[in-house]
Amino acid sequence: MTANDQGPLTLDQVLGEYDADSGVVDVEEPSQQLVLFRLGGQRFALPGSAVKEIISHDQPVYFVPGLPASTEGVLHLRGHIESVILPHVLLGLEPKASASGMILLVAAAGIRSGVRIEQLDDVCDVPQSLLKAPPETLSETLRPFVSALWQPEEGAAAVLLDPEALFNAYQQGLG
Amino acid sequence: MQGAGVPLVLFNAGAYRLALEARFVTGMADTPTAARRAEASALLFQAPPSSPPAYWLTLSDTQGTWQLGVHHPVALRSLAADELYPLPPLLMARRAHPALCGIAFEPPASRLLLDARRLWIPADAARPD
Numbered sequence: 291m292t293a294n295d296q297g298p299l300t301l302d303q304v305l306g307e308y309d310a311d312s313g314v315v316d317v318e319e320p321s322q323q324l325v326l327f328r329l330g331g332q333r334f335a336l337p338g339s340a341v342k343e344i345i346s347h348d349q350p351v352y353f354v355p356g357l358p359a360s361t362e363g364v365l366h367l368r369g370h371i372e373s374v375i376l377p378h379v380l381l382g383l384e385p386k387a388s389a390s391g392m393i394l395l396v397a398a399a400g401i402r403s404g405v406r407i408e409q410l411d412d413v414c415d416v417p418q419s420l421l422k423a424p425p426e427t428l429s430e431t432l433r434p435f436v437s438a439l440w441q442p443e444e445g446a447a448a449v450l451l452d453p454e455a456l457f458n459a460y461q462q463g464l465g
Numbered sequence: 466m467q468g469a470g471v472p473l474v475l476f477n478a479g480a481y482r483l484a485l486e487a488r489f490v491t492g493m494a495d496t497p498t499a500a501r502r503a504e505a506s507a508l509l510f511q512a513p514p515s516s517p518p519a520y521w522l523t524l525s526d527t528q529g530t531w532q533l534g535v536h537h538p539v540a541l542r543s544l545a546a547d548e549l550y551p552l553p554p555l556l557m558a559r560r561a562h563p564a565l566c567g568i569a570f571e572p573p574a575s576r577l578l579l580d581a582r583r584l585w586i587p588a589d590a591a592r593p594d
Contacts, residue, residue, distance in 0.1 A: 352575035354552075354568065355481045356510050356561035364553065366570055373553035403555045461558040 320418045324440065325394060326411040326448055330383030333448040335440065336396060336405075338413060340453045343395040345404065351393075359385070360465045362406055365393070374404035377456060380465030382431030398453035401461075416440055421450065434459065470543035473569075474522065475576065476535040478505035479515045482576040484569060485522070485533075487541055489581035492523035494532070499523065501531035501585075508533070508584065509562045526585055533584065544569055549578060 323338025351363045351374050362374040374393055378385045391408040421438040428436060428449075438450040459465060472487035483505065502521065506512040518534025525531070551567050552560065567578035 350573070352568070352570070354556060354575065355577060356565050357556055357559055361556060361559060364556070364568055364575070369547075371550040371553060371568060371570075373555045375555060401554050403553060457555065460555055463559065 321415040322418055322421065323413065323415050324448070324450065325413050327391075327394070327407040328409040328411060329381065329407060330378060331408075332383070333411065333446045334381075334407075335448045335450045336394060336453055337450070340396050340398050341394050342397050342402065344410060345393040345395055347390055347392050349393065351404075358465070360460070362404075365404055367395075372402060372404050374406055375460060375465075376406050377465065380456065380459060381435060381451075382429055396453050396457075399457045399461075401457050403457065405456075424449075469546045471546060471549060472541065472543045473578075474539065475542055476505070476520070476522070476539045477537060478509065478535060479512060481506070481510070482571075482574060483509075483535075483579055484544075484576050485524075485579050485581050485584075489524055490522050491525060491530075493539065494521045494523065495519075497521045497532050497534070499530050499532040501528070502534065503531070503585075504534035505536075509564065509579075511561070524581055524584065526582070528585070531585060 324335040325341045326335045349365055351365050353363045360376050360379045362376050364371045392410050393404040396405050424436040435451050435455045436449050437452040441447040473484040474487050474490045475484045504514045506514050519537050520535050520539050521532040549569050564579045564583040566580040569576040
């Protein structure tokens with residue numbers, strides 16, 4: 291407490307000085323939320339900011355004829371319908387016989403759609419500094435849809451997908 | 466729009482459940498009479514018909530009258546506006562035929578809504594849209 295030659299301190303002065311001293315310095319490094327999941331046995335991630343909802347595997351998906359095999363159908367969610375796509379073909383993965391995993395409701399490129407995954411692993415915050423550029427060894431098929439690679443301390447690396455690139459490619463007839 | 470309905474002609478095309486706005490259907494016959502005609506599965510999905518059409522719906526466009534071959538059951542029913550949904554954008558971009566425009570839910574199944582004005586268009590004209 292600073293000396294005051296002018297007389298006694300006021301309560302406001304004392305409490306104000308205490309608040310100023312106790313200011314918290316933010317030393318956390320920027321991080322990104324990732325939704326980690328598996329497709330074709332491989333580990334993938336989507337930015338948490340693009341995943342609007344994680345939908346249970348038992349949500350009914352209605353088949354719609356006249357669409358490519360990479361379209362599972364539509365789901366009826368609280369008065370809206372959303373498309374559900376199977377990203378395997380687009381990512382060069384083996385298509386899965388049964389659609390038993392959860393559905394990620396993803397918004398990107400001005401579009402919202404369900405994306406069927408095989409297994410949800412985790413939702414976590416990852417420091418930006420740990421997200422690395424996609425390696426040169428990445429397959430030609432996968433490369434256009436990958437924005438980064440995250441290698442955790444333990445376990446397999448996760449490929450961070452660019453949802454905008456995925457939806458744009460799907461709209462253009464790929465997959 | 467809640468409470469308001471859209472009169473639709475409901476029918477099957479092979480295993481698929483479809484619907485057309487009733488105002489575009491001017492008649493129905495057991496046998497085809499128009500020179501221009503197509504079976505619905507073949508027209509929309511390039512699928513060979515599983516059996517001969519049970520009925521022929523009469524429609525018309527700028528080229529005149531034509532007939533659409535459909536399967537049982539055929540019914541005229543009004544569906545509430547809040548039961549009808551446009552195709553989501555990703556599906557709109559990838560549909561096999563430009564007449565596929567929406568979905569009606571009839572749990573546990575769905576019914577595909579067709580735009581009668583875009584039916585007589587070859588399927589390969591659907592993309593790009």
